[in-house]
Amino acid sequence: MSGEIKARALSGIRTWLFDLDGTLYRGGEPMPGARKALKALESAGRRIQFITNNSRHSAAEIASKLSRMGIQVLPSEIVTATEYTGLYIRERHGCLKLAAAGSDAFVAALREAGHHVLEPGDKGMVDAAVVGLDPAFTYKKLEWLTQAVSAGAMLFAANADACHPGEGGHPVPETGALAAALETATKKKAIYVGKPEPYLFHCALERCGGGIESAAMVGDNYDTDITGAKQAGLCTLWLAMSAGDANQGIPAEERPMADMVIRSLTEIEQALRHGGDKLEV
Numbered sequence: 212m213s214g215e216i217k218a219r220a221l222s223g224i225r226t227w228l229f230d231l232d233g234t235l236y237r238g239g240e241p242m243p244g245a246r247k248a249l250k251a252l253e254s255a256g257r258r259i260q261f262i263t264n265n266s267r268h269s270a271a272e273i274a275s276k277l278s279r280m281g282i283q284v285l286p287s288e289i290v291t292a293t294e295y296t297g298l299y300i301r302e303r304h305g306c307l308k309l310a311a312a313g314s315d316a317f318v319a320a321l322r323e324a325g326h327h328v329l330e331p332g333d334k335g336m337v338d339a340a341v342v343g344l345d346p347a348f349t350y351k352k353l354e355w356l357t358q359a360v361s362a363g364a365m366l367f368a369a370n371a372d373a374c375h376p377g378e379g380g381h382p383v384p385e386t387g388a389l390a391a392a393l394e395t396a397t398k399k400k401a402i403y404v405g406k407p408e409p410y411l412f413h414c415a416l417e418r419c420g421g422g423i424e425s426a427a428m429v430g431d432n433y434d435t436d437i438t439g440a441k442q443a444g445l446c447t448l449w450l451a452m453s454a455g456d457a458n459q460g461i462p463a464e465e466r467p468m469a470d471m472v473i474r475s476l477t478e479i480e481q482a483l484r485h486g487g488d489k490l491e492v
C-alpha cells in the first residue's frame with residue numbers, strides 16, 4: 212500500500228479502538244508515542260475507545276492506572292472483559308445463578324449486571340460457571356466449578372488468553388489457562404467473551420456511536436486484536452513493535468491480514484501531523 216493510499220485510509224478513520232496491555236502500556240510504563248498519538252487523535256476530533264481482555268480490573272481501576280502514566284481516559288471509554296462478561300451472559304440468558312472464579316472487581320461486575328453470584332463452595336443450584344482472572348484460584352474452586360458444570364451448568368470465560376506480559380516481560384497466567392483446566396476436567400468447551408470474539412468490539416462501537424465502516428482497531432496481539440477486529444469488519448493496525456511476546460516472534464510478512472503494520476504508536480501521530488504519508492509498512 213502506498214503512502215498516499217494509506218494517508219487517505221487513515222484520514223477516513225473516524226473511530227479508533229485501542230488495545231491496552233502491550234499497546235498503550237507495558238507493566239507500569241506507557242508505550243513510546245502513546246500519549247502523543249492519543250492527543251493527536253483527540254485534537255483531530257476522532258472518537259477513541261479502549262478494549263481490553265483484562266478480566267481482573269474494572270474500567271475505573273484501569274483509568275487510574277493510565278492517569279498515573281499521564282494518560283487521561285474516562286472509565287466510560289474503556290470496555291473491559293471484567294465488566295462485559297456479566298452483560299454478555301445477561302443479554303443471552305437473562306440474570307442467572309453463577310458460580311464464579313475471579314477478582315473482587317469481576318464478581319462485583321457480575322452482581323452489577325444483575326446476576327446472583329454464589330459464595331465459593333455453595334452447593335446450591337448453579338446456572339453457569341464463570342471464570343475471570345482469579346489471583347486466588349485454588350484446587351477447591353476448580354473442584355466446585357467442575358462439579359457445577361458436570362451437573363449441567365453452562366461454562367463462560369472472560370477470555371481465552373493463555374498469558375499476558377507482566378513486569379520485565381515475564382508471563383502472567385491469564386483467564387484462558389484457568390478455563391482450560393475446567394474444560395479438561397469437564398470435557399466441555401467454554402463460551403468465551405473477550406477478543407478475538409466480536410462482542411467487545413461491537414460494544415465499544417455502540418458505546419461511542421462509531422460506524423464499523425470508518426473504525427480501526429490498533430493492537431499488539433495478532434491472534435486477538437487483529438484477527439478478531441478483522442472478523443468483526445474493522446480496519447486493523449497491528450503494532451508489531453518487536454513481533455515478540457504476544458506474537459511468538461512471527462514476522463509481520465507471515466501475518467498478512469492486518470491492513471497496516473506499525474512499529475510504534477509514534478507513527479500514528481506522525482501520520483496525522485503529516486497527512487498520513489509518513490506511515491510506512
Ligand SMILES: [Mg+2]
Nearest residue numbers: 230232233431
Ligand atoms: Mg495487548
